[in-house]
Amino acid sequence: MKSGFARVIAVVLFMMAAQVHAGAVDTLQQEYIAAGAGPFSAAKGKEMWIEKHLDAESGKQRNCQSCHTEDLSKPGKHAKTGKVIEPLAPSVNNERLTDIKFINKWFKRNCKWTLGRECTAQEKGDFLEYLRGL
Amino acid sequence: MNLSCKRLNEVIPVTDETYLEECGSCHFAYQPGLLPEASWRKLMDAAALEDHFGDNAELDEEVRLHIEELLVNASADKSHYKRSKKITASLREDKAPLRIIDTPYMKDKHDEIPANLVKDNPKVKSLSQCDKCHHKADQGIYDDDTVAIPGHGNWTW
Numbered sequence: 001m002k003s004g005f006a007r008v009i010a011v012v013l014f015m016m017a018a019q020v021h022a023g024a025v026d027t028l029q030q031e032y033i034a035a036g037a038g039p040f041s042a043a044k045g046k047e048m049w050i051e052k053h054l055d056a057e058s059g060k061q062r063n064c065q066s067c068h069t070e071d072l073s074k075p076g077k078h079a080k081t082g083k084v085i086e087p088l089a090p091s092v093n094n095e096r097l098t099d100i101k102f103i104n105k106w107f108k109r110n111c112k113w114t115l116g117r118e119c120t121a122q123e124k125g126d127f128l129e130y131l132r133g134l
Numbered sequence: 135m136n137l138s139c140k141r142l143n144e145v146i147p148v149t150d151e152t153y154l155e156e157c158g159s160c161h162f163a164y165q166p167g168l169l170p171e172a173s174w175r176k177l178m179d180a181a182a183l184e185d186h187f188g189d190n191a192e193l194d195e196e197v198r199l200h201i202e203e204l205l206v207n208a209s210a211d212k213s214h215y216k217r218s219k220k221i222t223a224s225l226r227e228d229k230a231p232l233r234i235i236d237t238p239y240m241k242d243k244h245d246e247i248p249a250n251l252v253k254d255n256p257k258v259k260s261l262s263q264c265d266k267c268h269h270k271a272d273q274g275i276y277d278d279d280t281v282a283i284p285g286h287g288n289w290t291w
Contacts (some may be wrong), residue, residue, distance in 0.1 A: 080188030082259065083160060109190035 024100050025128045032121035040122075045130025048123060053115050062114050072134050089134035097132055143216045147274040150204050156197060160189075162265050164234060165274045166208035167218035172230035174209055178202040217276065235261045257284035 029040060052061040067085060068076040073092045076085035087093045097103065107127075111119040119127070145167035148154070154163050166174065176182060180198060183191045193201070210218040224239035231237055235244065244252075244261055252258050258266045265271040270280040 078189060083189070105192075105194075109192050112184065112192070113190040 024098050024103060025132050028100060028103065028128060029125050032125040035121045037121035037125050040125035040129040042126075042130040042133050045126035045128070048126060049130060055116070064110070064114060066114070067110075072131075088131060090132060091134060097128065103128075142214060144276060145210075145215050145217050145274040146208055146213060147272075148204075148208075150201075152197060153201055153204060156193060156201060160191070162263060162271065164264070166205040167210050167213040167215055167274070168221065168234045168240075169205075169209060169237070170211040170222055170225065170230065171206045171209040173232060174202065174205040176230055177232060178205060215274075233262070251283050251286055255283070255285060 029038070032038060032040075049064045052063045054060075055062050062079070066079040068088055072089040073087050075087055077083070078085060086095075088096055090096045107119055107124055111117065111123075145165045148163055148165050157163050169177075177186075178198060178201060180192075180195070183193060183198065206212075211222045213219065213222075221237050221239045224237055224242070225231075226238060228236070234240055252261055252267075264276070267281050267283045268276050269282060270276075
């Protein structure tokens with residue numbers, strides 16, 4: 001009986017978590033659509049994720065993997081500062097893609113660091129579409 | 135007014151939630167009293183934050199101003215805490231170093247520590263990670279009794 005109740009709680013919590021997760025990404029994608037972007041493609045997001053950009057100052061190529069590394073279910077490491085970055089895949093890190101302010105903050109910082117400019121609404125929508133499936 | 139000498143020995147702890155979250159989620163939340171006002175003003179400049187020791191650490195303007203204000207208000211040169219005063223007194227030509235470890239006081243305090251305990255110690259890596267060895271660093275306490283170097287035990291002078 002006890003374990004049955006615990007299971008119900010677990011399922012409810014899981015559903016709540018899943019909903020919050022869908023919530024932040026869906027809300028942002030709706031915003032991007034309102035700004036004229038869409039539809040969004042996970043394949044395009046993945047392509048941009050690994051696309052390399054030359055950093056004029058260091059003369060080195062940068063992409064998202066420079067810091068997040070190739071396996072998003074594992075911790076990453078900042079290419080310049082060495083800071084440990086928590087896994088980005090929502091399947092192993094349920095805090096990911098749940099907080100709109102956090103997502104906006106790091107889109108702004110990391111697009112500028114990697115691409116040298118802010119990302120467009122279309123690009124952000126594609127990135128989120130790719131990441132939510134991991 | 136706090137007349138307890140003990141509590142004024144160190145640097146004033148930082149409790150501001152925004153500071154702990156915005157700065158402390160990436161690195162140790164250095165107390166404001168570890169650098170003078172001029173250093174914090176340089177570090178917290180909006181353009182400077184876009185290249186914050188190699189990473190982009192841009193903040194919303196409202197948050198940036200809030201953090202800059204709290205850092206400036208409790209900066210080393212405005213503090214009555216002893217360690218902050220010593221940091222300020224040690225400043226020479228460079229009145230506004232960007233790194234705490236570049237203040238003469240801090241350099242002097244750490245210059246005898248061999249590289250294998252810090253830089254080449256995989257559990258420490260850099261003097262910038264105060265809390266790796268100073269186990270009460272988050273409370274603003276840095277005296278010798280609270281130092282234990284990971285993998286090497288207590289530090290003895």
